[in-house]
Amino acid sequence: MRLSSILFSFLFAGPVGAQTSCRDLGKGVIDQRCTEDFPVCVTRNGAQVVGGNRGHHCALCINSQQPNRFWQVDPDEGCDFDFRVCVGSRPLAANVEGTACATCVNSIPDTIDANTFDDGCPPDAPICVNDDGSEPALRKPGTNCIADCVDTSYFEMDVGCPRNYPHCVLKDGTDPGEQVPGVKCAACTPLTCDDFNPCTDDFCDPIFGCYSIDNGSCVCDANAEDWQCDDFTLPLCSGTNFCVCDVDAEGAPFCWPNVLCEGLVDCSSNSDCPEGTRCASTCCGAGQCLPECDDSIEVLPNSVLKGEAPSGPTSTGK
Template identity: 25%
Template sequence: MKKILILLILCVFTVSTMNVLAESECPCYDGDPCTSDICLQQPFSDDICIYPPKCDDGSKCTIDTCNSENGECTNTPINCDDGNICTIDSCNPDTGECVNEQVDCDDENICTIDSCSPNTGNCINEHINCDDENPYTTDSCDLDTGECIYECPHNCDDGDSCTIDTCGDQSCIHSSKCDDSNACTTDSCDSLTGDCSNEIAVFCDDNDFTTFDYCDPVTGECVYDEIGCFSPLDCPAVSGQCKIRTCLNNKCGISNLHGTNCDDGNSCTGPDKCDTGECKGENLPYGTSCGQNHYCLNGMCVEKGDCSDQEDACTQCNFIAMSNQGNPICNCHDLDCDDNNPCTIEICDQDTGCVYEDKCDDGNLATEDSCDPEDGTCSHFFTGNCDDGNSCTTDDWIPQVSPGIGGYCINVDIDCDDNDPCTQNTCDPEIGCVYPPKNCNDGKPYTEDLCDSGTCINELITCDDENPCTEDIWDEENHICRNIAYDCGEGFMCNANTGECEKESNGTEGEIPEFTTIAAVGLLMFAGVFVVLKRKK
């Protein structure tokens, strides 16, 4: 720091001792009219010539030029115009760089959108659009938050997370939150969380490979559009080794292969060939090895000597010894259910085994069935008893014309229609027709649930008792209306016509007070009694 200070002092001393000569006296004249020719004479050394530009005005925001013929200076300001009418253009005197500041259009109103017009340069302060397109709400903007406010003259919050509450003309509108306007789905809502579920209700599959199946969201009906094609590659893929897709006359189809090699995935069949679209193979001989300690039996690969895994009650298995290998394997055959009874039908149930059903049961209540044990001939004798124990069916019968002909019960469902669309027509097998009212309950305590010609109407309960001197409110806790009289204070009463509190009348304005009338009647009665007593004397 000291060294720098000493150098500065020396420089000042040196310059202060120099003599600056006029340009005409200067031996440094360069003949250039655009330079200032300065000659500095030094007392102890040679003179120094300097040629600073003549036209430098010391401003970084101008372009300095000099006329080389006459030495005239031109100091042109830097052009900082960015062509944007919405900016303020200037030059930074320290750096010489252009500064283009955006016009400040902020009106300090959070409810306006502030911008600058690119055509005029004027500020535009446009109010935020808070129109909810509902003519029954008062729309405004909160000057503190900038958020839109939609005020409704009714309190439309029904406390139900599954409804969208909107403001109507005379009442609120509560529409389903989860309606996806798709007739192919079943819409439901979780009343606790308000979460929607739109499950597919209509499944469309005609099992036709050549159609595109879908449900029309407007009608809820299935549509089966034919798939067009130009080549088999345009058609949907097919499953199976023995089927190929085809395209004939621009229509997709399936062709079955026959005789083509295939693999049915069964090591106990072979050789496998395509047969009418299916892969089939002949069962390999008993005992053919199909894996370690496994052998083929009836086209199945089974473990040597293990018959315990046969879960089919209609199959009996036992061990046999193969002569070619001597290894015991399972030999299975169908269970024989023949009971040698011509009056039974023998059936084998895979779960329980043999089942024997009555061969001659004709299912007719009006007949008594019998069977000849010798040849199994059935006989049906008419009894006339057609009561099936069901109050929802008729117990009619067709009488027997001759032995063995006729005599049938007619048990058909009775008609329970009461022609009232506001009832549910149902039948109880114990008591017959019942007509419970149609359930129009929407689960909301503040609505009156009615049925009109089969249509449910859920009207909002109005608590207005048409008395302007009461405050009409809905008691949410007890689900009842309350009409609370206004308290006008001592000496005041509520005018039943206007609903305004007024001073109580004191009887001096043309009306006879009640107590005055009573007193007058009492005096008249007293006078009458007095006259009667006086006459008796």
């Protein structure tokens, strides 16, 4: 009886060395029977195991981010944001085991395209270098990411910066000046974020770009006035659109957008006007029905915001 049991085990259980030692539990977690230092289950040949299947051993990392037709910013599986790129003794195929995590890799030589960034480098410091500042050989790891950029243009891409982060700037985010080197790349600068709207304060987030905040200086209730047709400085309403802060025919605060004079309805009071419009005196005439501002109205041209004579209706004295 014992002999038959031993023979059964030998025939059907297989050799001990063929037994699998790990199982895939999904992306971003430590696979079954793996450890924090070696978290990824792979096959005997080092390929990633997926779909909950069993594998041969646990790997330190795999090349999970490349190739993807883009640069690599997120870390490979098994790596972290300090050491993002899984590397081996030679360039790795996709989803194949590596032996170490590197800070970055010289993935594209700047002789081919100076406005790209190397794998593992963040957009504000796109070039992978060694400790001494030299570039590693192509497809070899480096130890640091820098921005080797020069301010060459106001609105176009500066040399040394990637397309989505085209501005070479100083540490405080300002422009260095034409043909002056900067220290990092950014999505914007304070100058490019100026929307010429006095109702907003404008800000530049170097990673996400420009944004504006209503500064409260154009609240129409406080600034409403029956301003004159020859006034070049418009009292503007707050909000996303450049609308004029005026008073209607009954003396109530009223925001109206820049509209052409053609086709306006004459009026003497708000009751004469269609729904969504109010009666006000403008340069188009005394008593015109004007639409109220909302997010669908086209904004005023920059010429108005810069203090030049407006081309649309403006308030006139009564």
